[in-house]
Amino acid sequence: MIKIAQLSCGNDYSGIQKEIEKAAETVGAKIVFPDVDIDFDEAVEEFGFNPVSAGLKLMIARAKALVDKSFEADAVFIATCFRCAEGSLIRNELRRYLQKHTRLPVVMYSFTENTRASVLLTRMEALVTIVKRKDLLGRERQVGITMGIDSGSATTKAVIMQENKIIGKYWSPTTTVIESAEAVVKEALKKAKMDIKDIESIGTTGYGRYMIGKHFKAKLVQEELTVNSKGAVFLADRQKGEATILDIGGMDNKAIAVMDGIPDSFTMGGICAGASGRFLETTAKRLGLEIGEFGDLAAKGDLHKVPMNSYCTVFGIQGLVSALAEGYNKEDVAAAACRSVAEQIYEQQLQEIDVRYPLIQVGGTSLLKGLVMAVGDILKTEPLVPPDSQYIGAVGGALLCSGFI
Amino acid sequence: MKVFIYPPNSMILQDLVERFGHTPLALAKEIDRRVNDPELDSPPMNITEIDVKIGLKYAAIEVPSGVRGRLALFGPLIDEAEAAIIVNNFPSTFGCMACARTNELTIYLIKQKKVPTLELDYPKNEEEVEDFVARIKEFLEDLK
Numbered sequence: 001m002i003k004i005a006q007l008s009c010g011n012d013y014s015g016i017q018k019e020i021e022k023a024a025e026t027v028g029a030k031i032v033f034p035d036v037d038i039d040f041d042e043a044v045e046e047f048g049f050n051p052v053s054a055g056l057k058l059m060i061a062r063a064k065a066l067v068d069k070s071f072e073a074d075a076v077f078i079a080t081c082f083r084c085a086e087g088s089l090i091r092n093e094l095r096r097y098l099q100k101h102t103r104l105p106v107v108m109y110s111f112t113e114n115t116r117a118s119v120l121l122t123r124m125e126a127l128v129t130i131v132k133r134k135d136l137l138g139r140e141r142q143v144g145i146t147m148g149i150d151s152g153s154a155t156t157k158a159v160i161m162q163e164n165k166i167i168g169k170y171w172s173p174t175t176t177v178i179e180s181a182e183a184v185v186k187e188a189l190k191k192a193k194m195d196i197k198d199i200e201s202i203g204t205t206g207y208g209r210y211m212i213g214k215h216f217k218a219k220l221v222q223e224e225l226t227v228n229s230k231g232a233v234f235l236a237d238r239q240k241g242e243a244t245i246l247d248i249g250g251m252d253n254k255a256i257a258v259m260d261g262i263p264d265s266f267t268m269g270g271i272c273a274g275a276s277g278r279f280l281e282t283t284a285k286r287l288g289l290e291i292g293e294f295g296d297l298a299a300k301g302d303l304h305k306v307p308m309n310s311y312c313t314v315f316g317i318q319g320l321v322s323a324l325a326e327g328y329n330k331e332d333v334a335a336a337a338c339r340s341v342a343e344q345i346y347e348q349q350l351q352e353i354d355v356r357y358p359l360i361q362v363g364g365t366s367l368l369k370g371l372v373m374a375v376g377d378i379l380k381t382e383p384l385v386p387p388d389s390q391y392i393g394a395v396g397g398a399l400l401c402s403g404f405i
Numbered sequence: 406m407k408v409f410i411y412p413p414n415s416m417i418l419q420d421l422v423e424r425f426g427h428t429p430l431a432l433a434k435e436i437d438r439r440v441n442d443p444e445l446d447s448p449p450m451n452i453t454e455i456d457v458k459i460g461l462k463y464a465a466i467e468v469p470s471g472v473r474g475r476l477a478l479f480g481p482l483i484d485e486a487e488a489a490i491i492v493n494n495f496p497s498t499f500g501c502m503a504c505a506r507t508n509e510l511t512i513y514l515i516k517q518k519k520v521p522t523l524e525l526d527y528p529k530n531e532e533e534v535e536d537f538v539a540r541i542k543e544f545l546e547d548l549k
Contacts, residue, residue: 009503012450012452012474013450013452013457013471013474014470015450015454016470038498051505052505053503053504053506054497055471055503058503080469080471081471083467112470113454113470113473113474114454
């Protein structure tokens with residue numbers, strides 16, 4: 001059984017320990033707490049950051065036990081209370097410390113009393129996958145005829161691959177999970193001029209992965225963090241070396257730091273719609289534009305012209321509407337909306353991982369030129385947008401499941 | 406009298422208050438009730454989401470959930486307090502709430518009650534230990 005070492009503060013008193021353990025158990029892992037000496041001042045002194053809270057000192061001592069190998073674990077889950085400044089400082093520094101001194105995959109989370117196992121499930125599953133399926137994740141070439149299906153919160157995508165090439169693909173908005181998947185599979189098969197019987201292996205990912213995995217008898221049912229990473233580095237032709245994959249999704253965002261296509265740290269958003277593709281969709285509707293047109297229009301605007309007082313989907317958009325009334329043009333307003341999303345991702349998510357270059361921007365929102373420009377502007381880099389960047393999940397699924405042929 | 410002790414989980418303070426004929430307002434009993442209640446199942450403290458919301462009486466929504474969860478337990482004890490003993494600068498083995506922000510707020514809330522309060526530092530040597538116990542004894546005897 002995979003052992004996930006938990007380094008946390010405030011979890012007991014927030015009433016969420018049961019949820020953390022439930023998420024780990026669901027993916028076949030076990031939460032463990034590194035044994036440490038009750039007098040952990042020495043560990044804190046050696047670490048060099050002396051927090052006032054004893055709970056955080058204990059976290060440091062436990063991290064040191066992992067680094068010193070006095071306690072063995074396969075992966076690490078670091079969590080502190082949402083809105084605790086001291087907690088977030090320690091959380092980040094411990095993540096860096098562990099990544100510098102160990103090869104353990106690390107995931108962080110800041111919780112509230114409302115944190116549920118379902119929110120933690122994808123993170124735990126990714127940790128387990130990285131540990132358990134290292135060989136499978138090392139796959140760089142697709143073989144045979146395989147299909148990947150990505151059942152996302154906003155869209156469902158299907159890709160058919162044959163001998164390392166995409167031969168059929170299709171996407172549509174997600175309505176009912178199974179029906180949407182059946183529809184995209186049918187169209188992708190039509191484009192590939194194939195029948196479902198020709199497919200040798202199927203891999204599913206995304207929110208609806210379990211349901212469609214069962215429906216299509218998939219050989220691989222895998223969370224999107226590891227699958228998207230593989231799909232992204234494959235499409236961007238960056239299978240070797242470092243990279244950061246940024247996927248601004250319809251419901252949540254993923255920022256994944258990879259080495260040779262295998263994630264070693266990642267962060268998933270999901271706390272605010274204002275930092276997701278949904279914000280841009282709502283803004284586009286308010287401007288009377290299709291989302292694709294919106295992205296092109298934003299690319300023509302000035303990212304810094306329209307002031308924004310809020311990142312919120314309600315109040316932020318209200319601000320943009322007011323800007324239109326004040327005489328700002330649509331291009332600049334659309335650009336400001338893109339900047340708003342990029343800024344929030346930079347401030348809230350990219351701080352949680354070490355951003356490595358190149359930055360590969362993927363997912364449906366990577367087709368919005370204005371958003372890619374806004375991300376590049378804030379990170380002072382030119383994001384790499386691979387071909388078929390909206391299909392990374394499905395491509396990753398098709399690539400990885402070819403390991404089961 | 407009901408005497409709130411800080412840190413609220415110090416067994417030594419709890420014992421001293423009981424020895425000198427008062428009722429300690431300590432966390433041990435509260436936690437014992439929760440740990441042994443078969444209806445609750447979020448180990449090890451059995452704090453529930455509802456408890457954390459009870460903590461809103463003492464700390465605002467933007468305060469971390471761990472602080473509110475702790476205050477849900479000993480906030481009601483502070484409400485009941487007729488006297489208090491506060492020990493400062495103690496090692497974590499003496500009693501520990503693990504969270505510095507909770508500690509700050511707890512001490513503030515006790516002081517706001519304006520009940521007779523003894524505030525003293527954790528002793529560092531034998532002589533200080535004797536003085537520590539003597540001062541607590543004197544304070545508790547005067548409360549009668």
